[in-house]
Amino acid sequence: MSKEGPTPAMRQFYEMKKKYPDTVLFFQMGDFYETFGEDAEVVSRELEITLTSRGRDVNGEKMPLAGVPIHAGEMYIARLVRKGYRVAICDQVEDPKKAKGIVKRDVVRIITPGTIIDSEMLGNSGSSYLMSVFPDKKNKEYGIAFLDISTGEFFISSCNASSGFSDLNSEISKYQPAECIIPVSSSSGLSENLKKLGVIVTSYSDSAFDLKFAGDYLKNHFHVSSLEGYGCLGMDSSICAAGACLSYACETQMTDLNYIRNFSTKISSNNMILDAVTLRNLEILENIKSGGPDSSLFGILNETKTPMGSRILKKFITSPLVSKAEIDRRLDSVGYFYDLPMIRSSLREHLHKFYDIERIASRISYGNAGPRDLNALKDSLEKITDIKSDFDSSPSEIPYLVTESLRKISDMEDIRKLIAKAVCDEPPVNARVGGVIREGYALSLDELRDISVSGKDWIASFQQSERERTGIKSLKVGYNKVFGYFIEVTKSNSKNVPPEYVRKQTTVNGERYTLPVLQEKESLIANAEEKVSALEYEIYQELIEKIKPYVETIQTTARNIGLLDVYANLAAISHSRNYIRPVIEDSKRLLINNGRHPVVERNIQNFVPNDADLDSSDNQILIITGANMAGKSTYMREVALICIMAQTGCFVPADTAVIGIVDRIFTRVGAFDDLASGQSTFMVEMLELANILNNVTPESLVILDEIGRGTSTLDGFSIAKAVLEFLHGTKQEGPRTLFATHFHEMVEIEADLKRVRNYHFAVRETGDDVVFLRKLIPGATDRSYGIHVAKLAGIPSKVIKRSEIILKEEQEKQYDPKSGRKMPRYTQLLLIDNPEPVSSPRKEDPVLKKLKSIDPNSVNPREALALLYELKKEAGDDNN
Template structure:
């Protein structure tokens, strides 16, 4: 018969049953212990030794793995990053005062989408919890996003388009770490989100009920209506929002008071960039490495603060579509561009600015550390200097800058409180003591003095005992188990006085005590415990006072981030020769000497700029042909990225630009298999093309690269032509379109549709080799130079030689049979004639050539020149008139 579980293990089983699906970190003294399956997970994932302790309910050995509490945060962080949910069960009463088993309870559940601890957040980017509410028809969706580390909370309405495309776009735009869905959510939706590397958590369906969600939000934000948040008619999104906030508060065991409301982000309020476009244009990450380096965001992010970095990311993923709002940003950038001193002084002040947004969130939650408060104080103390920058110069600041400065609170009370209460170089944790400054609290000062005098007494006692016993190495030390003791080495044990009371034997000697030491010990330990407890109470009181200012700190952080981005845009524009674009409510898109913002920064040989002229009435569709590697894809991406930059409020790399506002950018670039869905490259291409054709408007920009190349030549050519006809339409306008192709027969379309124009990238052909000139010029090309590119890639010479033979054979077949209709080309090929043997010349020809070479045209009158021409014609045997 096996013994039943101990009282502590009964507690464990109780907590585990209440929090299924989590790894339970169960505090036992100075360690977090995990048991059973949890211990096996921790051992495997964190490389911690797996042991056993006692027996489980079935009488089997209980697996055990533990980590020290002081290092618990790092271990938990590693588990969460691997997609686990961790429940933290702490001792909630002092073991010394406990009667029976120590009370324990789960104080929070840490999930990938609810991280708030500073040590667990890897970078300055947002950390979103996503909530999805499907509609009954299976097509409409409601979205909500919450970053509890900053308090950012917003909903997003369901846009037009296929359901999975909407989900994919939201995930690509906001990169959530976790997504909650109703427990009855269709499995295909949960599986799709999981397939996008997002942890999916089922949550009680009741929380997604519209009445439950609405009432929860009304109560949480203490309002009578949600109408002020702009979410009328968005019931699915309101359901998602209510569940999202409820889940966050439930897991954190907190009301998250720093979340004071939410905003509504509608597709109509910004340029729509779906997941495909974000990927193809490399807005957030490099398409090859899937890393942020060498993306548009990466090369534009020279911000000085974490808040600025997050603002920049949001602006690039949701560029504006209102001309006045865009120009408001451009005006602010122009101000910083023209005022070098203000710009660089501001950037200097913001250098190493603390992430006050996240510190404010942790203050609200109650887990902000002493050092974070000091960095918050140092950052807030710079606010007067920031204000003075704009007043000293006397410059008239644009409205956006003035409004931002006006919303930055002085927060002098916070600075003064922290300065008065917290040590300038405090420990990391408040519970270790040494956090509160002397003079802040009279009772604490008395305890500090008492503790100091006690330590002086110990030091004097040690010296007195050394003098009395003659043992020069005698030491008085302390540990939690044995308290204070006198330590004597083995070689000196013969000198120990008879009244010394043995306490412990060690490898190197003995430990003793005396009645007067024991008496002092109780006073010292009691004073230190009271000191630590009072310090913790005082520190909690300081957090409570600061909590009243969290809303102002968050607003200030937001405005600091905005100013940081505006100054960053101006700094980049000045350093890299960007110009202010002209923003119009038109269908024009004119760019002079445009440059790809990422490629030019990574190209040591210099970037060849190109123009772009597209509009809906004349040059609506540009068919771009040319050699492989000539620069077609780079050019098209360049045009799209400049539009994103302009509508985000940034100057652009060009000598001039007129941007007619674009509502959405569609891209179909490159070939990608979706093997997880069993979809071929061509199917993926057609799905992306269908999305474009079904949702495009006359205000959209469409980038199409190699449509139809994934199937047979005839099929692909037919599809490509039909797409051009569809985008052109029968009306007087259509979406601005860049269409790159190797179907050279398509250039004939220019003569059939009035708004289609041919362009190509010129090359220089030397006869044996070609040089890419990277210059876009009017007209069409009839060569792709694929074999030349294969040579550059290192294809074996034998394969290249055979390719050339086959190419010649096929070309001869086409010429002989007349099977291919030869279109008219206006390609600019700069041909270097190969060296050849000069033909033999007769004496008359040599004489004529010598006379021509000896002529001095500048010395001849018109009449004399005419006479020379007649004479040369006669000598060459021409007919006389």
């Protein structure tokens, strides 16, 4: 920058930065993306790139500068976007050689966390959702839309807002969006809640969420006169979210995204509801300790062979079906591959060679598909003929869902042949660098290449002839962009240079010369090479345009390849792990024989299986007692996971299983302090419990582990008992419930509530040693073996011995010293919670009162003996 003011290029930069102030502007200058000012400081800090300076800014201060090579731009941009930054790409939009004055530049795309489409940035096979939330205060609901622009998937939903953010958070946990747009006027509470869940929040114009604007925008995009055909009639808040979502995506990508051909409506009643708490507690997608997919249900079931299959399986697991017919259809498909290992194995071998053609289709439509993408598409489509041929000799009838997928898969022979003819076998990543189009595809390109190649051959021949003519063996003909072709001679040989050589440049080690004949050839070769590069890129773009009409067919093929992958994957896992096909019923029965926890059994040897027998009319609630570490939590999670697997359409780890369809699974397992919001363990427990009690239905499955432990013993016991009574109901059947507790007196409820049954985990005691058998058996127990667990955990022996003494002392306090009888439970709880003496009016003992009323002079010996027996009985001595 000069003292007179910004250079023309910097004026361009300031103009673009003014238009996109909330982005990091990557400004193309030749072969580099440069960033300036505050953007440069961000890039330097976040990407660990050296910060330099160039000229001065408008205030006369040194202008910070940080740049990256364009060929490595995607990698650096991806790192910035993953950190939550929005990056604007400002490219040179005309050939610098043809520019009159300053080369034209313009922002061609804004990359945000939710609008990534480039393969290098996406990095994995998972979905990358842009989420949109519209808070509808009038109807007390959130309209929701999800869009994955890397695949074209687009759907809407809605959830209740009257209970706070719990339902919204469940949707976020299920789909894990990379970015969420909300209206500018939204409450700070919504934004804070989203950020707390790790979602990057972007405020977007309120007008984009307007119902008329959103509806018109969607209709214009899909070229329809009404949205009724999409099943969203009456879902105004969701339409607002969807219109804003698509508008934001098109605005940032600066294209119409026409490969997004439709959107779907997800209605919660069509699927089992798994809220955020349940997804976490059951470790459906992530392991609680590591935060990754390892040792989660998804992690141990995901052995799919394609990225499309992996994404579909994740959706299946987080949204199990509730229709018996639909579940049985999926089970039929899995069962087909289960019974036919040859077809299953062959299919999975073919699928293993498939690329992510769903995302490739989106890049083709967007226009940024690379040559290797096209070859990957061609190689994948070539496997479809083999896949279909696997089923030609099927020994049994092919199930409906498999038949439908095979029908919708196309090998697109015309596209395969076109790509094979046009693109060479090992092209570069970027089409702009040349070397992409196969020889023989375009005659005009071949002719230019011949000129270029022959020119280079002439240069090699010219170098050899000049060495022989001058006698300078080290003479070389070189080339650079500044000086073109030149003859290079070392200083020691400069005396042998012929007089007709024209000096062009002096270097440290020698001199550079030229000749008229070399200059003539240089012009011919340079023009040919420049034309080859331009023509080749033009031909490549024409090739992309020829493939674009097939994008929808590619997307349909990709999704159905993914479905076949999921069916075969679940069959392979079921076969190798000894899973069985569950029986699905429209009932409230849950009968599992020798069930196993699908994740835990993968990590330990000799897993002990257990049964489950639940139904709303008899065994509605199981109260489970037993030792710490006996397996209560594992068992309850096991039952829930088997239900999820069954309704996903997967076989289950058991000997037999009858699953009455579950509409929703609620869990309250474990405890933790929500320090970020200042909520205690007990408050978190009560909030989760309130969600369960307010939303549970007779078709639900409820898992409760240690309710009431976060507060005083008496309060906790009272809450736990009241919860059980509420879930049991009176005449009406309640939800199937597994209730683990250390309040051993809870087992007395079995006598009061007809649909409650007591179970406990067996323990074998041998002297001071305890063996946890991990087997659930009928009946109750009143021991927790906490000290034995402490001993196993490595607590110092001194502490263990002292614990045993204290335990014995406390147990003795539970007996009335006068009568020697065990005190009622409520009395024990009062003593525990209120160690100080309770000041209350003293009541006279009924035995003493009766004794005082007897006149010894008015009774004979026989009557006196009878009174004595009666008094002893009232005093609690039945041994008469």
